[in-house]
Amino acid sequence: MEEYQTKPISLPRLGEKAPDFDAITTHGKLKLDDFKGSWLILFSHPADFTPVCTTEFIAFAEIFPDLQKRGVELLGLSVDSLSSHIAWARNVEEKTGVKIPFPIIADLSKEVSLAYGMVHPGQSKTETVRCVFIIDDKQIIRTILYYPLSTGRNMQEILRIVDALQTTDANGVATPANWKPGDKVIVPAPNTQEGAEERVKQPGYECVDWYLCKKAL
Amino acid sequence: MEEYQTKPISLPRLGEKAPDFDAITTHGKLKLDDFKGSWLILFSHPADFTPVCTTEFIAFAEIFPDLQKRGVELLGLSVDSLSSHIAWARNVEEKTGVKIPFPIIADLSKEVSLAYGMVHPGQSKTETVRCVFIIDDKQIIRTILYYPLSTGRNMQEILRIVDALQTTDANGVATPANWKPGDKVIVPAPNTQEGAEERVKQPGYECVDWYLCKKAL
């Protein structure tokens, strides 16, 4: 298992098909293909029975209904065993009343972690960092976040990104910095000089200049 | 320039020294070393004179004073020319009144983009995606975010991560999911059985179980 300690290693990138996997999880054996047709947030955590991870699991459980409404499944991962995952999920429920409603991959072989570039040896040679892969219903990777061991993620930002991506797909628009659902969206910029001339005369758009026009949805 | 169209390519990872660069920017020639002693947010955008990027540049300019207070410098990058960067920054100021206060790398040679894995061919073979590298004052990469072309980033989340990392460094603690400055922080979990027994009796801590205790700062 020297492989993930040496460079260079390919990491997945945006716009690519998410790497296939065949994983043992707390909800049975799951393949990436099983999620086809749903969006999927695949996220890793460093270790079971550790504090930041626990707050994150509770937070992921809290936004689970919001994700379900958006057609998004959640799938956790760490290199702990299935028994550890089950014990930890039961402990979290016992101590906090929060039931973990999503499956967790027991990636003891590190096959999934390596395929997704989740082990960053500069942080830890044995644990996965806090990765988030937002994968769309066609199994394309749309967003990747790597947070360090010390820093819990932000659930509202994860929801905001999902909303932005789904708004983009549904309406053929883009979303500006700090966008939230309900805010105006961005109309794709013209790609010809003629288009630019027409754009600034277009009614119903709020334009700063030919290349930056917003509209309400 | 086939190099970034083929796999595998190494991307930088958390906990590693950020790749050195020697770049032409709108504030002169800059090396990574020039930022030693400051934190640095190196971020890429797909292209000048495009709508989402413009909203992001305005948003980065807005949080610039907040970053300065935290000892954080900002450095933009795209594969556009220096003249394009200058024209765009001037256009943004003319149209919106917002002056861009940070340098922007003109990475026509793609040297910096390749070293930082900013071109994701599945999204665009010629443009950089929306990367954020949060690099600490010792030039170690602490957080990496990859947002797609369509989705503007969230400045408050970037500030939150900086606050979390600096709080971790200053106090030897970690920060839970959804943490904001002022919230309680996480005490590192005990790593012995004896430590676990002592931890649950420790006064002043708010403990859910032996491995999850919080305290006020």
Add this chain to the structure above:
Amino acid sequence: MPCINPEGKPTETGKKVLQALRDNGLCSAEKVAETTGVALFRVRSGLRDMIEAELVEMVADKYDITEKGIKLIE
């Protein structure tokens, strides 16, 4: 929460899936998910396990319960 427990018996979720197949005849995984309220990814995973355990069989791209499957939920 796979559909088969280590003793080779269907779990509660497994029983729901088998019942849906028994009551509706040949079904797609999507139809089973809709009927049972079980998440599609779990239905797909469970059907795979239950094919291996010979409680379910595939006919073209749909699923049916086997005689062995019927016995286990009676």
Add this chain to the structure above:
Amino acid sequence: MPCINPEGKPTETGKKVLQALRDNGLCSAEKVAETTGVALFRVRSGLRDMIEAELVEMVADKYDITEKGIKLIE
């Protein structure tokens, strides 16, 4: 905003840095940044450019203005 413009003359920022060196004698980059209020990364980059243009010289790990530099800000 480098410290030298394409005509080889110091920019406003360049002049600030040169003046700081003239007024304070041998200085570290940090000291120049503190005196001028120019960001440290820009001071470091500017000093590098001005050494190349022979307006500044390095003495041990500190910086000093050259005769040529002094002439340009008089």
